[in-house]
Amino acid sequence: MERYWHWSDRLADQLLGLNKDTYVITAGITPSGPVHLGSVCEFLFPEAIYRALKLKNNKTVKMYFIVDVLDALDSVTVDLQDYSDIINQDMGKPLKLARDPKGEFRSYAERYVNELRYVMSKFKVHLELVEVSDMYDQGLFDKYTLIYLQNIDKVKEIIQNTSGRELPKDWNPVMPICSKCNRIDSTRVISYDAITGDYEYICNNCGNTERTNIKEHRYKLQWRLHWPSWQAIMDSDIEGGGVDHFTKGGSRDTAVRIHTEILGRNPPIGYKYGFVLLDGKKYSKSKGVGMYVRDMIELIPAEIIAYHLLKYDLEENIDFNPTKEKILGMIEDFEDAAKIIPSDNLTRGDRKRYSAFRLFGRHPKVAFKEMLLYYSIYRDWNRVKIHIPIDEYYTEFIENWYKRGFVPDDYDFSYKPKKIDRFRDLVESWNPNMSPLDIHNSVYDYAQKNGVAANEIFKYLYNHLIAKDRGPRLGKLVYALGVERVKSDIL
Ligand SMILES: [Zn+2]
Structure with missing residues (x-):
């Protein structure tokens, strides 16, 4: 190491x-x-x-x-x-x-x-x-x-x-700004006095020639x-x-x-x-809508963007592709990094994640995904607060996900219960003392005992809870909705 x-x-x-x-x-x-x-x-x-x-x-x-x-x-x-007409005039x-x-x-x-x-x-x-x-x-x-x-x-x-490049004979460190047409890319110094700083330039764009002095500060030095x-x-x-x-x-x-x-x-x-890449292309050339950082920071907390740009080796190209299906994973990765305890046994990747979080981390009060699930159900923070503590910092991002259509498909639902006629005994077996994991496991146990594919049960229940084939983890969903409420709504 x-x-x-x-x-x-x-x-x-x-x-x-x-x-x-x-x-x-x-x-x-x-x-x-x-x-x-x-x-x-x-x-x-x-x-x-x-x-x-x-x-x-x-x-x-x-x-x-x-x-x-x-x-x-x-x-x-x-x-x-x-606005290309105006911009082209000012090139x-x-x-x-x-x-x-x-x-x-x-x-x-x-x-x-x-x-x-x-x-x-x-x-x-x-x-x-x-x-x-x-x-x-x-x-x-x-x-x-x-x-x-x-x-x-x-x-x-x-x-x-x-640079390995031949410079023109009359090359000069000074790039004058033409006093007539304001261009800097078409001027050329034709004579100068290295002691006084006087110089004369010609503008190839408008034909202007002028004697001036560097103290007028109408120039810039060559980039190098x-x-x-x-x-x-x-x-x-x-x-x-x-x-x-x-x-x-x-x-x-x-x-x-x-x-x-x-x-x-x-x-x-x-x-x-290195470069930041989007699907292998340089970001600066990216034309993707919503990919400007001013938009991105409305959807992903800046700390989390920073963390993901810092958790790599410095010279490595960074692939950063915040699609609505990937953002949640990026946020979870950040929240997991908050839990890394430094030790010599950490992998190289975790050492970098730990370090990036140490520089830019922010300890969340509650998992983003948890807040997203409850918000998807209740669409009102006051109602969400009855069930779970919330991290105020996350609320505006979750609201923006809804406003801008950035909610991952699994979380983009509303509660639309329908009465079930299959798997009734499974649902009857649920009780309010069960944890999300208990509920989740009960489906697998039921599937095994009754020789039914678990996926079939999940699909059926999602359809009768949120009118979709899939959704957030079923145990979490039922728990968040409330076991008693679900039972009375669908049984
Ligand atoms: Zn000019």
Whole structure:
């Protein structure tokens, strides 16, 4: 067995090995579309490291989530297809300068930054969200931009060498935002002064040329320099990324060399994580309705989503497919993890489940499935409360399952008793002192004694209780309905 039960433990120890008073965790995201499960990992994984660190050692930890609102708008997302005309007019502009096509927010970026804030609040994470344009406006990048301009040949060599890509002759670290048409993807620096920061650019879209200075903050650095720069500005100790950044020739390789050879500092600790998949496809490309996280968190508690994203190995691809038939199993898996007692005898899988629950768990007062069963019968929490204690936290999710048609088939029923003319002696044998398991077993005993298939009895009784061929476990159902009530209704 490995020394660490969970990757967050290993990374927290690696951080503590730096022996600092304050630790800085950074992460980043481009708010170009609705929050999907891949975006959740971008803030959840740093949060897991934060929590693992706090469990070991109560040192100060700062955590910044850099939101790249200066990235160029480059596609129409599925949820905004109806607004493609407006969006297409704004293509190539930084997300912050593109319009919100519905006119509800001040910019395209604001629409999704808002959504991101909302989703993050549901996960109760500790990252401070920082819009990268604010960092530019404060002049935090200026120093680095000058360093890159002054060392442009070396910087260019590092990028070419680490990416394996030839850069154009007139390549420049600065990506100007055109002052006429606002595009960032069509401009090119044609001359610059590496001491003063003056530069001149031309826009291939509108033909504009202009002399300006980096202190005007109408530019962004090329991505492979942008990334190590914000890490240096924040004095980051650790920042991870998906396999696309951490693959050979990816931007992590560039960042490491920029830190050590140009900025003269240690690069942050890096870690690589896998994709979240839906039926084998990357979530970010998923077009499934209801699969956006803003919808998912109405159906599944955020803690349970977090648990399921954290119970894997870090570099493993995560298959996450919350269909209405699977969600209940996911919730039960989470509730079972609450009961795991740590010991050396745990399997590797249970060690990870235990660790994921320790980071994001919430001990339920009563099983979700139990509440779902009683709610299916009574459809009124005040009536449910007469029979079982309820966990208030779960009530809104169960109600949402009903509102949105997310109740698994076995629980999607109403009580419609009909008189029976078969198996009467079985039902007559039930009494209120029997447990759900006793009732369940009585069917098997009866089946064996009378040479009838148990399935036939179950099917018959479900049909006479809830007018369906199947349902929740019969013992549980009869117990929840009340043995006396069932007997008087169907006998
Ligand atoms: Zn222009």
